[in-house]
Amino acid sequence: MxxxxxxxxxxxxxxxxxxxxxxxxxxxxxxxxxxxxxxxxxxxxxxxxxxxxxxxxxxxxxxxxxxxxxxxxxxxxxxxxxxxxxxxxxxxxxxxxxxxxNILSDDDAPLDNLLAATARLSLQTSARNQLYGTISDVISNTVYSQVIIMLNDQQTVIKVNVTRRSIDRLQLSKNKAVILLIKAPAVAISLTNSLSENSFKATIKQIRQDNIWSELDLSLSDDVVICATKLTQEFQALNLQLNQTVYINIHPENIIIATLV
Known part of the structure; x- marks a missing residue:
């Protein structure tokens, strides 16, 4: 070719x-x-x-x-x-x-969002979860603030805690496009809803494991899939199965925001 x-x-x-x-x-x-x-x-x-x-x-x-x-x-x-x-x-x-x-051959690559397209072109991180969304609100305090993001599926809302200095440095404000980076071990899995911030119902779509670690792909919606890792011993204790409904929780302080400034 x-x-x-x-x-x-x-x-x-x-x-x-x-x-x-x-x-x-x-x-x-x-x-x-x-x-x-x-x-x-x-x-x-x-x-x-x-x-x-x-x-x-x-x-x-x-x-x-x-x-x-x-x-x-x-x-x-x-x-x-x-x-x-x-x-x-x-x-x-x-x-x-x-x-x-080259991304013309990638049907999933977004061409109507500069941040998402730039990330697809060149951003590589060790974080397994790279989610795209838009800021819907910023709750600012003197030192620590909370950013509320609507993901691109238009139904999943994630809250992120950041310092006020980060708000200013990244120029975070309503309607700004952002990327959320979440490491797989930071995604907690349980059989019941904790009712805490960033608690979501999810369906187990794929399971990969060895003697030490288990890795799961969990679907929150048709467009949002979260990867989580657990020790295989913990995985077996929960008796998790494919297509099972579980709850995941991501602490607001375990999420990194990236954006274009």
Whole structure:
């Protein structure tokens, strides 16, 4: 299966600022310290390379290349610290473009939610549960606050305790999209409803276990599945079975909120 070629082109003031060839030229200048050598490696004439760097320096907020001296045959050239960071940003944007195109083959990947799409593209965590939702309310106190989130299934509400400083730092407010990260051991399972915060009825959909640990997938709704782990000894004591209805509880302090700011 052939891969799609995605070329990132940046313009400033309606003029070409950066494209793959110009970025390759900058990278070779960084490696060789010579504009003429960089031009040869990239496969363009010295004049084309000089004109390209001159145009980029003119369009950039800060110079990209310093100390270009000499006539035909060139002289020494050195990237500025700003240019090094710009190349890193360009490479990052290129990676994001490729990843974004790849999620077209994932029918479950959301394309109408920037946070959810970004997380699907690149966010990997050790937390087994990664839930998407929108803040419905923020109850603020001087030191500790509570954030109330409606998950994307539009029926499951989860409460999260965070510090007031976290509220301000993450700019958490009503209608903001968030991701909730919950480690599987933080999900408690019982046969009766504890009637505490974040207590939900769930159905056991899958069980995986070994001699030490048991891992369960529990469905809260058609769109929300929570993973929980228990010691196999505890699992056997509860005599849990597939399709059994149980109750899960997640303490509000055992949930991490992530969002775009």
């Amino acid at each position: 052939s891969e799609s070629e995605i070329l990132l082109t940046l313009k400033r003031n309606q003029q070409l600022f950066a494209d793959p060839r110009r970025i390759a030229l900058l990278k070779q200048i960084d490696k060789t310290g010579s504009l003429s050598q960089a031009a040869k490696i990239v496969g363009v004439s010295y004049k084309t390379a000089w004109d390209a760097i001159h145009e980029m320096n003119q369009l950039s907020l800060h110079p990209l290349v310093n100390s270009m001296t000499g006539g035909k045959g060139g002289g020494g050239a050195q990237l500025t610290a700003y240019a090094v960071r710009f190349i890193q940003l360009y490479d990052l944007l290129t990676t994001i473009q490729h990843n974004a195109f």
